[in-house]
Every structure is written in C-alpha cells, then in structure tokens.
Amino acid sequence: xxxxxxxxxxxxxxxxxxxxxxxxxxxxxxxxxxxxxxxxxxxxxxxxxxxxxxxxxxxxxxxxxxxxxxxxxxxxxxxxxxxxxxxxxxxxxxxxxxxxxxxxxxxxxxxxxxxxxxxxxxxxxxxxxxxxxxxxxxxxxxxxxxxxxxxxxxxxxxxxxxxxxxxxxxxxxxxxxxxxxxxxxxxxxxxxxxxxxxxxxxxxxxxxxxxxxxxxxxxxxxxxxxxxxxxxxx
Numbered sequence: 001x002x003x004x005x006x007x008x009x010x011x012x013x014x015x016x017x018x019x020x021x022x023x024x025x026x027x028x029x030x031x032x033x034x035x036x037x038x039x040x041x042x043x044x045x046x047x048x049x050x051x052x053x054x055x056x057x058x059x060x061x062x063x064x065x066x067x068x069x070x071x072x073x074x075x076x077x078x079x080x081x082x083x084x085x086x087x088x089x090x091x092x093x094x095x096x097x098x099x100x101x102x103x104x105x106x107x108x109x110x111x112x113x114x115x116x117x118x119x120x121x122x123x124x125x126x127x128x129x130x131x132x133x134x135x136x137x138x139x140x141x142x143x144x145x146x147x148x149x150x151x152x153x154x155x156x157x158x159x160x161x162x163x164x165x166x167x168x169x170x171x172x173x174x175x176x177x178x179x180x181x182x183x184x185x186x187x188x189x190x191x192x193x194x195x196x197x198x199x200x201x202x203x204x205x206x207x208x209x210x211x212x213x214x215x216x217x218x219x220x221x222x223x224x225x226x227x228x229x230x231x232x233x234x
Contacts (some may be wrong), residue, residue, distance in 0.1 A: 002038040002086075002087060002111045002113065002180060002182075002196075002197045003041070003086060003087075003112075004039060004040065004041050004042075004111070004112045005039075005040045005046075005108045005110060005111040006037070006038045006039065006040065006108060006109055006110030006111065006112075006137070006139075006161070006224075007034075007036070007037055007040050007046055007047075007107065007108050007109060007114065008036040008037065008038065008109055008110075008159075008213055009030065009034075009107060009108075009159065010034065010036070011032065011034045011099060011107050011160065011162040013048070013154075013161070014034075014070065014107055014154075014161070015070075016155075017154035017155045017160070017161070018049065018154075018205075019201075020038075020045055020155065021065045021067045021154070021158060021202060022062075022064055022066065022079060022206065023049070023065065023066050023067075023068050023181065023205060023206050023207065023209075024065055024067055024068070025049065025062075025068055025069065025070045026052050026067065026068070026069045026070070026134045027069065027070055027071075028052075028069050028071065029071050029072065032070070032071075033048060033219055034047065034140070035059060036124055038106070038110070040075065040108070041074045041075070041109045042075055042084050042086045043074060043075060043076055044075055044083065044108065045072045045073060045075070046072065046074075046075055046076055046077065046094055046108075047069060047072055047073075047106075047107055048068070048069060048070070048073050048104040048105065048106055048107075048166060048168060048178050049066075049068050049070050049104060049105040049163075049205075049209065049234050050069060050071070050097075050102065050103065050104040050105070050168060050209055051066070051068060051069075051097055051102070051103075051209045051210060052067040052068050052069040053058055053069075055160075058147040058226070062133070064116045064208035065206075066209065066210055068209055071176075073168060073175075073176050073178050073179040074174055074175070074176075074178070075177070075178060075180075076172055076177060076178075077169060077173070077177040077179070078171070078174065079122070081223055082088065083141055083216045085179050085215065086137045086179055086180065087177045087179060087181075087182045087197070088155065088167060088178050088180065088181055088182065089181075089195075090165070090181040090182060090183050090198060090215070090219045091183060091184075091219060092216045093212070093215065094212075095167060095181075096211050097209075097211035099165065100169060100170040101168055101169035101204065102167070102168065103165070103166070103167060103168075103208055103209050103215075104167065104168045104178055104209065104210060105163040105164070105165070105166065105180065105200070105205055105208065105209060106163060106165075106166045106180060107154075107161050107162075107163050108161060108162060108163070109125060109140075109159070109160075109161045109162065110137050110138060110141060110163060111137075111138050111164075111188070111197060112136060112137055112138070112232070113135075113148060113192045113193045114133035114134065114136070115133060115135050115193075116130060116133065116134070117134045117135065118209065118214070131216055133232070134231060135232040136192050136229055136230070136231055136232065137229070137231075137232050138188070138189065138227045138230065139227065139228050140153050140227065140229040140231055141188075141225055141226060141227055141230075142163055142190075142225070142228070144215065144225075145148070148223050150226065151201045151202065151203065152200070152201055152202060152226055154197050155202075155203060163199070163200055163205055164179045164180050164181070164197045164198060164199060164200075164201055164220075165180075165197075165198040165199075165200050165203070165208060165218060166179060166180050167179050167181065172230060180197045180198075180213055181197065181198040182195045182197055182198060182220070183195070183196060183198050183219050183220065184196070184221050184224070185221055185222075186222035186223060186224065187221075187222075187223075188222060188223035188224060188226060188227040189221075189222070189227065192216040192229070197213060198219055198220075198224065199222055199226070204218060225226065
C-alpha cells in the first residue's frame with residue numbers, strides 16, 4: 001500500500017486552486033512553510049484540508065462555497081500494537097465529521113508503489129534481506145484534449161495536483177493525525193499493487209469534506225488513463 005508520496009505544489013497554488021473550486025481556505029495555525037518534496041513518508045507532516053469549524057467572528061459563507069481549513073498534520077497514528085495506521089480500507093464503512101475526527105483531503109502530486117524487480121536469469125539470486133524493489137511513481141496523466149482536463153486535477157495548468165480521500169483523528173499519543181483511504185485498484189494501478197489510494201474528482205472535493213454525501217459514492221477504483229506511471233531510478 002502507499003507508504004510514500006510526493007508533494008511539490010506551492011502553497012499559493014493550493015490556495016488559488018481550492019478557491020477556484022469554491023473551497024476558500026483558512027489557516028488556523030498560520031501559513032505553513034511548505035517546502036516542495038518528492039518524498040513524504042509515514043510520520044512526516046503534510047497538509048490536509050478539512051471542513052472549517054464555524055467562527056462567529058467570520059461573515060456568513062457565500063452560497064455554494066465550502067469553507068475549509070488547511071493545516072499541517074502527521075501522516076499516521078499508532079495502533080494498539082504500535083504499528084502506524086497510514087492506509088485505511090474504505091469499503092463498507094461510513095465516514096462522517098465530529099469534533100475529534102472526520103474526513104479530509106490530502107493534496108499531493110504523486111505517490112509511489114513498489115514491486116519485486118523483474119528477474120534476471122543470468123544473475124545469482126540475492127539474499128532476501130538484500131533484495132531491492134522497483135519503485136514506481138504515479139502522477140496525473142496529461143489530458144488528451146486540452147478542452148477536457150483530467151477531472152482529478154485541481155486545474156488546467158501544467159502543475160495541477162490531486163487529492164487523496166483521507167481521515168483525520170485526534171490521538172492521545174501523537175495529537176491530530178491523518179490516514180489515506182484505499183480501495184480496489186483501477187487499471188492504472190492494478191499491475192503494480194492490489195490496492196490503491198482513493199483519488200477524488202476535483203468537482204467532489206467540497207462534497208467529501210462537508211461530510212453529508214455518503215462515503216460509498218466516492219469510494220471507487222480510478223478509470224483507465226487517469227494516472228501516468230514512471231519507473232523511478234534508485
């Protein structure tokens with residue numbers, strides 16, 4: 001399952017693209033210092049977007065908007081056995097919003113999966129401890145028709161990002177943290193892994209964090225051609 005991701009998108013672009021989708025962002029912890037990185041790993045902090053708590057001091061939201069807040073939180077919280085919960089199986093579950101947890105969006109521009117390397121019949125077998133995995137990076141595929149951009153992209157520009165459906169919760173040990181939801185893989189991911197993270201069409205981001213539409217409407221494998229797959233040199 002996904003245990004490493006890429007986040008090279010700038011804060012200004014995040015803010016702009018969410019605003020264009022009628023999801024105005026607040027920053028209750030202040031503006032984060034988002035350093036671009038090709039490697040976000042389990043327990044690292046990364047931005048999540050969740051429904052903003054009502055603030056009596058703020059004016060009423062504009063009709064048709066979904067006020068949200070962007071915060072930096074830890075990827076994964078510890079299970080009772082000490083292992084990190086970084087991916088969460090989504091099928092057959094209901095996810096809502098409460099004061100201590102709920103739905104969130106995880107903005108990324110890539111995620112990685114690992115496979116056993118293709119066998120080389122001429123090479124001697126390596127001990128299991130020394131065997132290396134092939135690393136594959138999944139990013140948004142360019143749209144075949146510029147007039148019809150990839151529906152999972154935040155915008156029509158070249159460096160558009162995507163959002164993974166996630167959950168956040170308040171944990172006694174590590175504070176607030178998030179995990180990524182997974183489902184059955186679509187054709188782009190299936191050759192590399194038996195599960196995939198749940199990517200949401202940009203038009204549904206506001207519906208997801210609002211927590212009103214049943215989760216089952218969002219949980220589905222990706223159609224073919226959404227993702228581009230590249231082998232990463234190691």
